[in-house]
Amino acid sequence: MKQSAIVFFLSLCCAAAFGQSSHLIFPDSTGWNVLDENRELRFQVKSHATASKFFTIDGADGLGIQFDSLGNFYWKPSYDLVDRVSLQKEFSVIFQCAYSDGRRDRKTVTFIVRHINRPPVVEELPAFYVKQGNLNTYQIAGEFVYDPDGDPIVFRAIRSQMPEGSALSSLGQLTWTPSRSQFSGLRGNPLNLEFIVQDQPDKAETTGRIRVAQTQQDLPPDIQLVPGDTLFSIKEDETLNLKIYISDPNGDDNVRSVGFISSDKRVPNAALKENTALQQEFTWTPGYDFVDDAQVSLTTELIFFVLDKSNNRTQRKIRIKIADTENLIKKDAHLFQKYRTNLVDCMILIQQLDQHQKRLNADYKSAKKGKKHRSIVNASLGAVTGFTPAMVDNPDQSKIVSAVGGTTVLTMGTLEATEVIGRSKDAILEKIKMSIEIRNRIQTAGDEFARRFALKSERRKPDFDKEIEKLRAILSDPRIVLLELDAYHKSATKVDDRDLKKTFVDFADEQK
Template sequence: MKIIFPSTPNWNVLEEGKPFTFKIQVKPNQDSTRVHFNIPEGQLEGMTLDSLGYFNWTPGYDLVDRIQGNKGFSVLFEVSNDRGEEARRSVEFRVLHVNRPPLVGELKPFYVQFNVQNTYQIDPNEVRDPDHDPLVFIPITDQLPEGARLSAQGEFSWKPSQTQFNKLKTSPLYVEFYVEDQPTKARTKGRLKIDVTQMDLPPVVSVVPNSQNIRLRENTTLNLALYLTDPNGDQDIQEFSFVSDNRSIPKEALKKNTNTQYEFIWRPDYDFVKDPLDTLGFNLTFFVIDKSQKRDEKRIHVTVENAVNEREKDIQLYTQYRTSLIRAWELIAQLSEKQEELSRLYRRAKSGKKNRSVMNAGIGAGTAITPLTINGDGASAVNARRIIPTVGGTATATVGTLEATEVIGRSISPLVDQLNKIIVKRNELQTKGDIFARKYNLKSARRGQNGQTFAKDLDDFEASMKVNDLIALELDAGWQDRNKPKNAEQQDRSLQRTFRDFVPFTD
């Protein structure tokens, strides 16, 4: 079986928010059998694959941000039939970012006083960009009343004159403006109602994000933006702060940017939620008070979830992974050294059997002793004749092979058995080490199934390094590698040479 994707150029390039569909083709034609389609890996929210092989997906607008521009998503497709045949093929969908214009909701009215510089900050909860792009406010100049000013940050300021204030009493004024996102400059029109204040109104505090319940995990930053407004003028604001029923929340978490804009920035550490608790909740109450002691408050319930320090856990698992491979590497080096030693002994014993011999010579049976007279050439009578005794008989000489290996050195048979054990153990460790290094060279593999599979394989791998017959193999329990690397970087390079799939730890 074979999976066939469309062949048109850029068929796998998608846009956010735009529906996309195609049909998976299977070759050879499987009309006679039922074909099953599946997505075993990489399926994202909204992806569907029906029984006929039609794939449908509308990428969400939150997949790719403005800075990335585009992002790839790999999806693995699987096809099988009733006869047990199957095929797999992956494809990378390239999703392009699509910009959306800003959203403008219903704004609170801007209440102004006479002979006072009135300031109004447009509520960021009502004016926002769905793509989280920076926003700029652009006034429509022909609609602004004389003396009014709208800043790029959305601050409306105006000190109405007597005539303007009297006219405003008869009917409210509506001012339109544009909200433009950057850098794509998509625009949306908004409208603000301006009216006169008839009474001393309380100030208002706005929190972004506008949620009464916030849930976060340990070591995650909570960032709240707080905006203060007073219908009688922001200069009427006297005090702004917060209280919490958890005393560990520091007051320094509230930071002042301007008189009407604050930020709450706080990050719970990994010890915030004590074991055996899973969560810990508390209330944050932000309050603002004006000069007439009128107030407004916003209460937020924060729930912090107990979280595992993933980085420390990854380091711990990697240390176990690396330490076991170092032990295996050192044992392989010791076995290799022992193998070379036994090989030398085996070669010496084998050559001694062939080359070492002993010669024995002995006198046989004697038959008779006979004098022998020799005439000399000298002039004197003494030197003229010599008498020499001779012995007659037989003599024998034998050359026999000496079993040198049984008399000198060691026997070949134990050497061969011991050498075979060393070779088998070394090959076993090399094979298991290669498998272990390859299977758990990634963080995700060591984390998988809560680390239970990794812990089991680690125990099995450690058990394979326990050489029970140290005496039989004549291995030194206090052996030290003379060529041991001096630092961790050299150790990692040595491990990669021994176990090719070993990957050092990276953040």
């Protein structure tokens, strides 16, 4: 008994010292879970349990993490996990351990991956062929020089490498007008001109090289499109923008013309504009009518070409896939009309209620005066014993009047005469209250509707039609019939936007 008690006490001590004996064990160094892009992280997950175990991991899909059943972890985060703006990003995964005795352990670990700036990339550049006595221009920037992180880049010249008279701009434009001696020196010894590309703001640098050689034959010009894709997918309301760079091995002044040919004649020639003699820009928006409603998309081919003075031709072909797109201009116009029409109906009904209110106020005043007058007359009639028809001495039989006399007795109470002969003051007052309540409700609903859907972006949302139904329900208040008004009455004159804005101050009189 004493021996078993000692064993139990030791097990409790171990549990207190290590928590549960089956807890997972990770590296205990500070910042072990913080790593940089493209830097390796290796460790082994262990457990205090002596039973056989099987390790797995959840949440690591797409991250490139390698983790085997023995708990061996390996990860080399790729450069595209964290962008240059956020600088670092957290990734949480769950480590699991299943034991042969049926127990399971789970532990969530959050890794922090920090962005690592990469220097610009300079690929092998096309040779720069120059002509003697001519200004030769070479645009380095383009698909051959780029920053893998998307950082802005600038170009810097290495002064010791630059031949006399040459210049390299920060945008990567190399210009040189070789003299006779310089041109002759290139004949058997082409110049390898080095330059520096620097990213911003980290200023990581890469050295590039251009081969500068003398042209000895009439070579065709070169045309380069940026972006350099061959297939572009856009919508009807999207704008395609391409930058076109031209160069000629025999000298850039040898370029004669630049243009394009389209498989669809609806692509206008004006879409291609000349920024400089060696840089063109293609800007084109298909428009909502470009793709027929029966089609899902339409593909158009464009061939950009450049000709030199010897009629040497170079061309690049691209395809543009245009997807059919809902005409937002027509849709917005339709939604605005619904927005305005419903507010016009509210305004017309408010105007009717205001006019009716004036009539009710007049009737109410008349009813108050009429009660006093009828009460006096009824009091005087109370002494009359009866009425009998009498004829006057006139051939016209229609001249019949009533005379006092006879034995018929008429008793008329003052209150009853007031309610029967004139209109009830209480009934008119009730209609006045009803009219005011309905008007206030319509005014409030109209103000809220005008304010909420003043922007076209709000009118595009699905709840726009639902709010219209709610507004129409308010306009169809069954009590309007009791006021002898028509909720769907249309104005004989055109409603001006200024009048509508006076009624609903938040009304948007333009399709914003």
